[in-house]
Amino acid sequence: MKTSQEINKSASEIKGNNPLNGTYIANLEDIVREEKSFVENIKGSAKVITIGIFDLTGSTPLKLEHGHHLGTRTALFHNHICRRIIEEFDGAVIKELGDGILSQFDDPLKACLAAVNMIVATKNFTDFSTKVALTIGEVEEIKVNDAQDVLGSAVDRCARLIGHADPDEIIIDKPLEEVVNSFIKDFDSLSIENPKVIELRGIGETEIFKLNINGYQFKLHSLGRRTINEKVQFFQSATSEVIELGIGLKTFSGYFFQRRSEEFKDHVIELLKKGVNFKCIMLNPDSQIASTYSADCGEPDYVNDMRRSLDKLKRIKKEFQGMNLSGRFDIYIYNKLPTFHAVCVDPSTPNGKFFISHYMYETERAETPGISFSKFSNPELFEKYYNSIQQLLSKCHLHEPSQEQVKSNKRGK
Secondary structure, three states: OOOHHHHHHHHHHHHHHOOOOOOOOOOHHHHHHHHHHHHHOOOOEEEEEEEEEEEEOOHHHHHHHHOHHHHHHHHHHHHHHHHHHHHHOOOEEEEEOOOEEEEEEOOHHHHHHHHHHHHHHHHHHOOOOEEEEEEEEEEEEEEEOOEEEEEOHHHHHHHHHHHHOOOOOEEEEHHHHHHHHHHHOOOOOEEEOOOEEEEEOOOEEEEEEEEEEOOOOOEEEOOOOOOHHHHHHHHOOOOOEEEEEOOOOHHHHHHHHHOOHHHOHHHHHHHHHOOOEEEEEEEOOOOHHHHHHHHHOOOOOHHHHHHHHHHHHHHHHHHHHHOOOOOOEEEEEEOOOOOEEEEEEOOOOOOOEEEEEEOOOOOOHHHOOEEEEEOOOOHHHHHHHHHHHHHHHHOOEEEOOOHHHHHHHHHHO
């Protein structure tokens, strides 16, 4: 640190060499003129893109309460996660804004999914929160000193929007909502709230929408078993796998034979055509556990119901095999004490989701309340249930058709 004598000496030298007596830079006017000329000669290109601002919340109080080191490292951590997620969805970081990120995307839906993943990542795996604002519009892309930048009203609008987002929120405006609304409906874990009108400084009245990640609160199905339409809607979005876990799968197997094909069976066939695999997991009706469970529930004929269900599933599997569908329809038999019913859709993808219903004492299975949640909303809980099912599958017997059935299928082709 300089002493007061050294500072005074330095100031004297500045005054001695500067006709303006040290108050201003001597060539201040030249600097302004040169920079004006430089800016006027910058060539840009117009482009319609989605602009996103990802902003760490509470960074200033964090620095004041816990010190500079923790505050700055948290901001760095936040921005590094943002950058990784933005790039995963083919976006680009335009520049860092201290404790935030200005980004751009050519695909508006991918911009929304990047925002969703950032909220999920920070909410579930960090001790801090973020918020996101997204808009779409025409900007001017420029390059200054080898650094890319974007200019335009869309950038300004996004900067105003972020001020209206709360922690863990994603705010979009009307132009972007009109573009992505129909695509967002393809994702069960996402929804767009009804708009509200706000006043944006320098812009005026603007409609804004919250892009919600469904499932932070579990969806409770308090009346028990869902309708056949609700069940179909739940698994209809599958792209890779549907798992049906139960005790006897009496209702599930019955849908193939007791309801019109267009109500249930046709939907399963369409998914199998697309290469979606179905795994049906049920209790072994010939096990001692099945007999004990049936007696304990006061349903002496339930073991025979299970055998009839298994026979129905075998028949439907044989039918599907004869259709040469891309996906598999497999039956797994377990010999463990049943604890819960589950429908799991696409567990190995980011869009995985569960419907879970735990068996309750002195309560009909059809009346047992259930909960549904997504992998987006509750990743740790999702993995616990999925791991439980994987462990059960590892101890299951995969039912395969007998050689006689295989020969019969071949003769029928």
